[in-house]
Amino acid sequence: MKSVFTIDYSKSLAFMIRVCDFDYVNLNITEQNFPKERSDGKANLNFELVPHNRKMSSEEVLADFQTKKLRSATLLEGLYWVKKNPEEQRKGSIVILGSIWRHWDGLRFVPYLCSVSGGRGLDLGWFGGGWVEGVWFLAVREPA
Numbered sequence: 001m002k003s004v005f006t007i008d009y010s011k012s013l014a015f016m017i018r019v020c021d022f023d024y025v026n027l028n029i030t031e032q033n034f035p036k037e038r039s040d041g042k043a044n045l046n047f048e049l050v051p052h053n054r055k056m057s058s059e060e061v062l063a064d065f066q067t068k069k070l071r072s073a074t075l076l077e078g079l080y081w082v083k084k085n086p087e088e089q090r091k092g093s094i095v096i097l098g099s100i101w102r103h104w105d106g107l108r109f110v111p112y113l114c115s116v117s118g119g120r121g122l123d124l125g126w127f128g129g130g131w132v133e134g135v136w137f138l139a140v141r142e143p144a
Contacts, residue, residue: 005045009036022120048141052131070140072098077096093125096138097127108127
């Protein structure tokens with residue numbers, strides 16, 4: 001699935017989570033743990049939802065993105081995408097590898113969109129744990 005729309009980087013993470021109207025949000029998904037990489041301006045981004053049909057590590061997914069001239073979406077970008085595509089996460093988990101939180105114990109976690117008891121959730125997955133077959137990854141097509 002491909003889609004293009006404008007991202008407003010001035011919006012806060014808390015605001016975007018609120019307007020996405022999730023049924024569940026992991027309490028560690030905060031501005032403190034996921035500071036914005038960019039805080040002003042707008043950009044038109046070309047999003048792609050990338051499937052992988054085998055178990056893959058986060059590093060393998062990112063390497064695959066490089067060969068396809070893609071980059072992983074950030075959390076704020078992912079929230080804009082899910083606002084426009086709210087039902088997609090009910091079809092399968094969608095990982096957002098472009099924003100990483102390092103827990104106090106050194107483990108790294110990334111946000112992902114999921115279905116939770118029939119509702120829509122925003123949770124965290126372990127960056128180092130690998131991803132099962134059937135997971136999707138949200139990417140941005142880099143300009144040529």
